[in-house]
Amino acid sequence: MSSATPDPGTAGSPNTPDPTTPLGGPQVEEASPSAGGVIGDPTVADTSVPAVRRDTLGEGDNILQVRDLRKEFPITKGLLFKRQVDAVRAVDGVSFDVRRGETFGLVGESGCGKSTTARMICRLLDPTSGQIDFDGTDIAGLSRKQLVPFRRDVQMVFQDPYSSLNPRQTIGSIIGAPLDIHGLAKGDGERKRKVQELMDLVGLNPEHYNRLPHEFSGGQRQRIGIARAIALSPKLLIADEPVSALDVSIQAQILNLLRRLQRDLGLSLLFIAHDLSVVRYMCDRMAVMYAGEIVELATSEELYANPSHPYTRALLDAVPTPDPDARARRLAERGTAAV
Ligand SMILES: Nc1ncnc2c1ncn2[C@@H]1O[C@H](COP(=O)(O)OP(=O)(O)O)[C@@H](O)[C@H]1O
Numbered sequence: 001m002s003s004a005t006p007d008p009g010t011a012g013s014p015n016t017p018d019p020t021t022p023l024g025g026p027q028v029e030e031a032s033p034s035a036g037g038v039i040g041d042p043t044v045a046d047t048s049v050p051a052v053r054r055d056t057l058g059e060g061d062n063i064l065q066v067r068d069l070r071k072e073f074p075i076t077k078g079l080l081f082k083r084q085v086d087a088v089r090a091v092d093g094v095s096f097d098v099r100r101g102e103t104f105g106l107v108g109e110s111g112c113g114k115s116t117t118a119r120m121i122c123r124l125l126d127p128t129s130g131q132i133d134f135d136g137t138d139i140a141g142l143s144r145k146q147l148v149p150f151r152r153d154v155q156m157v158f159q160d161p162y163s164s165l166n167p168r169q170t171i172g173s174i175i176g177a178p179l180d181i182h183g184l185a186k187g188d189g190e191r192k193r194k195v196q197e198l199m200d201l202v203g204l205n206p207e208h209y210n211r212l213p214h215e216f217s218g219g220q221r222q223r224i225g226i227a228r229a230i231a232l233s234p235k236l237l238i239a240d241e242p243v244s245a246l247d248v249s250i251q252a253q254i255l256n257l258l259r260r261l262q263r264d265l266g267l268s269l270l271f272i273a274h275d276l277s278v279v280r281y282m283c284d285r286m287a288v289m290y291a292g293e294i295v296e297l298a299t300s301e302e303l304y305a306n307p308s309h310p311y312t313r314a315l316l317d318a319v320p321t322p323d324p325d326a327r328a329r330r331l332a333e334r335g336t337a338a339v
């Protein structure tokens, strides 16, 4: 598939994670207490409630405007003569904006189309239809060649910090690769200095420049992925479940790092998660995705105070609270049975 194609600017690697893999794997189930059965409950799939608040679209200074974005994956039959029998509608008419300098959240259960959306925005995948306006240019239909200048401006942090790093490359060459490709470091000395500055910025010891990925912990490896993604000072950073594969104890450190970088570097951040509590902590506004569609879009405050879509309410009810009585009260108020 196209995400495996070597891609100079985007923080991809030969081993970018497979989007068809269920999110997180076994570790995530442990790491995310909110991934309870409620989220997958078919009784909440009442999409008849029109919950996308359209007034939250199209205002302000947008770095990204996504309109009616769709991706269908063909389902084929036959070994030799493949014929298409059907299509998976992974993303089914998604529209949202990311304002300059904000953190916008995209949240929804595993398989709802978050990664496919992210991959289309950074053009690792070709959209079936729709518009992706990035900083004033519709990039949805651009060719590989036309995309070159844009590659630098949109970078991605992947879910699995191990499989997205080449195990045989030193940290120095992983973080330095985007600088080399875009000719941004003259000579080894300057390259090393720049890479070490980046390592310091993300909380890695610059002396570990020559180490290999396996010598680092999961959290440190995600820091490497983040350093690589910000090496080119992108205008938009897409973080696709950046903490889902990490132990709970280090998730907060990585979230804090992303928050700090977003603030200090003035990044626009598209933050993807399946866990509402994580998104709430990170985001100004957010969209809730369900089965390829956005079912609710609002500011984080609004969405928490007054969730209008049943699926959002189910996601909220699955968020653990330290005070069990408060949770019981909340469920009682909504008339939902405690689980
Ligand atoms: N390359 C692909 N070929 C076929 N189906 C795919 C492919 N990538 C993703 N899908 C399907 O698209 C849907 C959305 O997947 P994905 O975007 O990875 O969801 P999420 O990131 O929200 O977990 C899933 O049903 C998934 O199986």
Ligand SMILES: [Mg+2]
Pocket (backbone or CB within 6 Å): 019, 023, 114, 115, 116, 240, 241
């Ligand atoms: Mg995903």
